[in-house]
Amino acid sequence: MLSDMTLGQYYPVKSTVHSLDPRMKIILLILAIVAVFTAGNSLAFLPVAAYIVLASRLSNVPFKMLLKGIRPLRFILIFTVVLNIFFLPGETVWLDLGFAKITKEAVITAIHYGIRLILLVMFSSLLTLTTAPVTLTDGLERLLSPLAKIRFPAHEMAMMMTIALRFIPTLLEEADKIMKAQSARGADFESGNLLARAKAMVPLLVPLFVSAFRRAGDLAMAMEARCYHGGKGRTRLHVLKMKKNDYIALLSMAVLLASVILISRFL
Amino acid sequence: MKDAIFEVNNVSFSYEEANEKAMDQVSLSVPEGAFYAVLGQNGSGKSTLAKLLNGLYLPTSGQVLVCGMDTADEKNTWDIRQNAGMVFQNPDNQIVATIVEDDVAFGLENIGVAPTQMPGRIEQALLDVGMLEFRERAPHTLSGGQKQRIAIAGILAMEPRAIIFDEATAMLDPQGRKEVFAAVQKLNREKGITVLWITHFMEEAAQCQHVYIMEDGRIVMEGAPEEVFSLPEKMQALRLDAPAAARLAHRLREAGMPLKAGLLHMEETAKEVARACKLNSKA
Ligand SMILES: Nc1ncnc2c1ncn2[C@@H]1O[C@H](COP(=O)(O)OP(=O)(O)O)[C@@H](O)[C@H]1O
Ligand SMILES: [Mg+2]
DSSP, X not given: OGGGOOSTTOOOOXXXXXXXXXXXXXXXXXXXXXXXXXXXXXXXXXXXXXXXXXXXXXXXXXXXXXXXXXGGGHHHHHHHHHHHHHHSOOSSEEEXXXXXXXXXXXXXXXXXXXXHHHHHHHHHHHHHHHSOHHHHHHHXXXXXXXXXXXXXXXXXXXXXXXXHHHHHHHHHHHHHHXXXXXXXXXOOXXXXXXXXXXXXXXXXXXXXXXXXXXXXXXXXXXXXXXXXXXXXXXXXXXXXXXXXXXXXXHHHHHHHHHHHHHHHHHO | OOOEEEEEEEEEEOOTTOSSOSEEEEEEEEETTOEEEEEEOTTSSHHHHHHHTTTSSXXXXXXXXXXXXXXXXXXXXXXXXXXXXXXXXXXXXXXXSSSHHHHHHHHHHHTTOOTTTHHHHHHHHHHHTTOGGGTXXXXXXXXXXXXXXXXXXXXXXXXXXXXXXXXXXXXXXHHHHHHHHHHHHHHHHHHOOEEEEEESOHHHHTTSSEEEEEETTEEEEEEOHHHHXXXXXXXXXXXXXXXXXHHHHHHHHHTTOOOOSOOOSHHHHHHHHHHHHHHHXXX
């Protein structure tokens, strides 16, 4: 039952977007977030929306995969929009409910909030759909490595993420095994109220934690035996190199950002 | 005689929280290119010995030399670990990366090998253990025996002179056990890599050149397997079973069959029994 859980949401096909440098993709995401928040009027969202459609086309990822990320957020989305419609201040009153006024400005701003949230999710989904988790970790490590000077543990964080990614399938498999063993002895993980179900998880989590700690000790030993001594003096098998496409992508993002700023300012 | 790769002189060691010695006055020597075994029950101190051999633990007293370097000298640590790799018991708990190739690269990255040299060395190492076609697989999709061979490749890529195997086959099924042991024998034969094979399986120890038997942190017996295993009473006193073939030969001898000494493996024992029977029917 746990094996149905997919790891991350990487969509493994070949495309221009997939082959971009992970560092550039992270930078592009940050710039896209800036663009989304800079957009000050309805018109300014148009180029952003056009950009994400174009990017998803180039990525060979079906557009509905991008939209899938919004589903789990739909309640937050609706809640945010509705709440803001009621409580944002405004001048042009459309409906007076006594305890609250619904104004034109509030409706527009609330819808803008909703659009921003949707665009944010889509841009981040595009990154995780087109970049394998390990590659993403690699990119993050190298983007953050200059911060090592101020003692920011970039290498350690990346190593932790890599190991977590490596061990998630192993631990899931183990949890599945323990669950089956406990079910065979009459444990029930699927019925009862929330409290009953949480209680049923205890005999699953305890052995899982014990084993995870044992694994951690073993792994630390094995890593040391293989000469691991932190990030210092370490070389890497995969060398990241920015290529022409990376700079073209950056340029396109700059154009987007500029047009969003111009539209927000002057239209 | 060739130089010793591992030279252990009167080493004792105790864990901080324990009052008993986990290692008591142990001495041993493994020459370059050899295939030696350490045999012992659970808790006899085999893993402690293994960890003393590459500086993961330092002796409380005595000296451990690896390729002539003292493990107690901190500046030797990385040299020692590169020259004497170690494969552990649990295949899952020693693979670091999410892709086979990246895992084999892990040790190379740690010792600072240039990125341009890595692919060649990784390819060769995977080829040597017969796992080249799995280079892009995720480790959790492999069998136990395959994972152990990946772990071996990760060590091999670092071009060590010796590898210590700490019960590397204990968690594998019979098929995986055979495939890993065969791969290690090949490395020893073809690449001259010194092997210290730690195990509690007699059958494996019987195929090594020299056996050290451990009990309670001490080495209680040593010698060629033919000598060591031909004393079933002594083995029994140590709560160890001689290989099945050796026990069978011993019983047959006791029952009066004239079998030659030093029988360890099923096949040669069968041949010897057949020979004895033929002699018998002629007489
Ligand atoms: N981390 C540890 N802390 C304390 N005692 C330990 C530790 N590891 C092993 N021991 C003890 O040292 C002895 C030898 O253990 P070990 O070397 O693991 O034996 P083997 O590998 O032959 O099973 C045992 O009595 C064991 O309980
Ligand atoms: Mg052990």
